[in-house]
Amino acid sequence: MTGELTRSGAADLAARIASGEVSAVEVTQAHLDRIAAVDGSIHAFLHVDTEGALGAAKAVDALRASGGPLSPLAGVPLAMKDVVVTQGLPTTAGSKILERWQPPYDATIARRVKDAGIVMLGKTNMDEFAMGSSTENSAYGPTHNPWDLSRIPGGSSGGSSAAVAAFEAPLAIGTDTGGSIRQPAAVTGIVGHKPTYGTVSRYGLIAFSSSLDQAGPFGRTVLDAALLHEVIGGHDPADSTSLPQPVAPVVAAAREGARGDLKSVRVGVVRELGGQDSTGYQAGVLASFESAVGSLRDLGAEVVEVSCPHFGYALAAYYLIAPSEASSNLARFDGVRYGLRVGDDGVNSLEEVMSLTREAGFGPEVKRRIMIGTYALSSGYYEAYYGQAQKVRTLISRDFAAAFERVDVLVSPTSPFVAFGIGERIDDPMAMYVNDLCTLPASLAGTPAISVPSGLSEGLPVGLQIMAPALADERCYRVAAAFEAAVEPVLSSIPELVA
Amino acid sequence: MPDATELSGSSVSSAGGRIGRDDVAHLARLARLAVTEQELDVFAGQLDVILGSVARVSEVAAGDIPPTSHAVPMTNVFRPDELRPCLPREAVLAAAPDVEDNKFRVPRILSEEV
Numbered sequence: 001m002t003g004e005l006t007r008s009g010a011a012d013l014a015a016r017i018a019s020g021e022v023s024a025v026e027v028t029q030a031h032l033d034r035i036a037a038v039d040g041s042i043h044a045f046l047h048v049d050t051e052g053a054l055g056a057a058k059a060v061d062a063l064r065a066s067g068g069p070l071s072p073l074a075g076v077p078l079a080m081k082d083v084v085v086t087q088g089l090p091t092t093a094g095s096k097i098l099e100r101w102q103p104p105y106d107a108t109i110a111r112r113v114k115d116a117g118i119v120m121l122g123k124t125n126m127d128e129f130a131m132g133s134s135t136e137n138s139a140y141g142p143t144h145n146p147w148d149l150s151r152i153p154g155g156s157s158g159g160s161s162a163a164v165a166a167f168e169a170p171l172a173i174g175t176d177t178g179g180s181i182r183q184p185a186a187v188t189g190i191v192g193h194k195p196t197y198g199t200v201s202r203y204g205l206i207a208f209s210s211s212l213d214q215a216g217p218f219g220r221t222v223l224d225a226a227l228l229h230e231v232i233g234g235h236d237p238a239d240s241t242s243l244p245q246p247v248a249p250v251v252a253a254a255r256e257g258a259r260g261d262l263k264s265v266r267v268g269v270v271r272e273l274g275g276q277d278s279t280g281y282q283a284g285v286l287a288s289f290e291s292a293v294g295s296l297r298d299l300g301a302e303v304v305e306v307s308c309p310h311f312g313y314a315l316a317a318y319y320l321i322a323p324s325e326a327s328s329n330l331a332r333f334d335g336v337r338y339g340l341r342v343g344d345d346g347v348n349s350l351e352e353v354m355s356l357t358r359e360a361g362f363g364p365e366v367k368r369r370i371m372i373g374t375y376a377l378s379s380g381y382y383e384a385y386y387g388q389a390q391k392v393r394t395l396i397s398r399d400f401a402a403a404f405e406r407v408d409v410l411v412s413p414t415s416p417f418v419a420f421g422i423g424e425r426i427d428d429p430m431a432m433y434v435n436d437l438c439t440l441p442a443s444l445a446g447t448p449a450i451s452v453p454s455g456l457s458e459g460l461p462v463g464l465q466i467m468a469p470a471l472a473d474e475r476c477y478r479v480a481a482a483f484e485a486a487v488e489p490v491l492s493s494i495p496e497l498v499a
Numbered sequence: 500m501p502d503a504t505e506l507s508g509s510s511v512s513s514a515g516g517r518i519g520r521d522d523v524a525h526l527a528r529l530a531r532l533a534v535t536e537q538e539l540d541v542f543a544g545q546l547d548v549i550l551g552s553v554a555r556v557s558e559v560a561a562g563d564i565p566p567t568s569h570a571v572p573m574t575n576v577f578r579p580d581e582l583r584p585c586l587p588r589e590a591v592l593a594a595a596p597d598v599e600d601n602k603f604r605v606p607r608i609l610s611e612e613v
Contacts, residue, residue, distance in 0.1 A: 104587075
């Protein structure tokens with residue numbers, strides 16, 4: 001019974017809780033038991049909130065008993081990335097500099113999740129300040145991929161992706177700055193969506209790169225991700241970059257897509273992202289992608305190849321823009337108002353205490369990016385580096401605009417590789433950065449993109465990325481749901497973890 | 500904008516050798532990072548490779564292209580100017596590394612001689 005509950009998806013669990021077949025407390029306890037059994041080997045969670053989760057579940061059961069209205073995901077458990085601030089629950093962003101910090105307020109998306117009766121099980125591991133593609137940059141140790149414990153679960157939202165793939169939670173929230181939802185979803189065999197920039201509130205996300213950061217859902221099915229998307233999306237006056245727009249109708253799109261008809265949908269294969277130009281992509285990834293494109297054609301889609309000539313410069317532009325914004329955002333960690341303070345001995349000056357605190361509190365990748373950003377923004381180099389990167393960003397957006405005049409969605413592999421071994425790339429920053437090759441263009445353009453499992457290579461999951469124009473998130477979900485219905489479910493072949 | 504004119508590299512190209520130990524020390528000081536001797540060596544090599552790679556942006560002819568700072572541009576986003584409750588003082592100070600007289604206590608800012 002317990003095992004069966006953790007294998008169920010969010011939509012299914014919500015329906016069974018609403019009908020009274022199971023209680024929210026039973027569902028929550030089953031997931032807490034699963035975490036207790038397997039998280040010692042996965043390390044998806046930095047903090048498990050047993051008491052809070054059971055309390056939230058009891059409240060849902062009480063509401064149901066009294067005949068109160070239940071929201072569509074009431075009683076369904078969720079894992080929250082530790083970059084989202086949660087009142088009274090530790091929030092570290094994977095950094096020592098925030099060890100033992102308890103935020104005095106809730107992020108808007110944390111509040112929306114709670115208000116929807118979703119049960120937050122705990123906070124998940126991540127690359128420090130969301131900088132990384134493997135979760136190895138966490139100050140609290142790496143997360144292990146449930147498909148193969150010696151491999152990475154993707155990053156930066158690797159704790160969230162691993163929790164969902166390991167059946168520790170049916171839903172999770174991640175954040176995506178350059179691919180940090182989509183790549184972890186791809187390498188763990190689940191669904192992850194990066195919404196249009198500005199459609200999910202950033203209030204209460206610990207900022208990495210403010211013009212790129214966007215929170216979004218993980219689920220084991222496209223419909224589950226869509227249900228969570230509709231809970232967290234929508235305008236928030238507390239975030240001045242939040243768009244005053246209604247949430248895209250992603251649940252309806254997922255249901256429509258699941259009927260399996262893509263007639264009259266125009267799909268563009270991006271030549272520069274694993275299309276004709278596929279240097280650096282693993283053969284198994286390309287084979288899975290080719291077969292995925294075939295499936296889309298079989299579903300009735302009209303497939304053409306399109307060229308986006310500036311996508312090849314996305315990596316360079318991103319690794320200037322994101323570190324530049326990070327170097328500014330992370331200036332707030334100064335040892336004054338919250339978090340770590342080191343070297344305050346009554347002799348050291350404020351500046352010395354700041355420098356000692358930041359040296360002790362930040363890990364190597366965060367220091368690297370702060371220094372790259374400092375360099376790119378400095379007076380002699382600003383125009384050549386940061387200014388030029390912003391112009392390339394404009395050209396990438398124009399490539400998208402031109403492509404979307406011809407097609408409804410663009411597709412590519414989500415990542416050039418399957419999950420690699422823990423420790424394999426950690427000493428070579430550029431080898432780590434190329435993980436984001438396919439996901440960066442949509443990040444820079446602020447456009448939505450989803451990753452849906454497309455199959456296995458070497459026994460490990462591969463993801464298909466589906467990109468749509470800004471504010472057309474529903475297209476991602478519709479095509480992903482049709483594709484999902486047409487292919488063998490990838491997660492059905494995940495090895496059983498020895499509990 | 501911090502001044503990096505003391506940095507040794509003078510042009511943007513993808514050839515290496517623009518970042519040395521002294522440059523890392525200078526950047527670290529600007530960024531308030533008390534890096535170690537060992538880090539100076541490691542970061543010099545790594546930053547040189549990374550900056551050499553991202554210098555590719557200069558290959559794009561983009562002279563008359565306007566820069567994008569935000570994918571979804573919005574300007575002058577206002578909210579009504581209304582009094583709203585803020586976080587309670589105790590809740591905020593509870594997270595502070597050091598507190599004195601209901602305020603954040605900070606190390607000295609001015610040196611003794613001043």
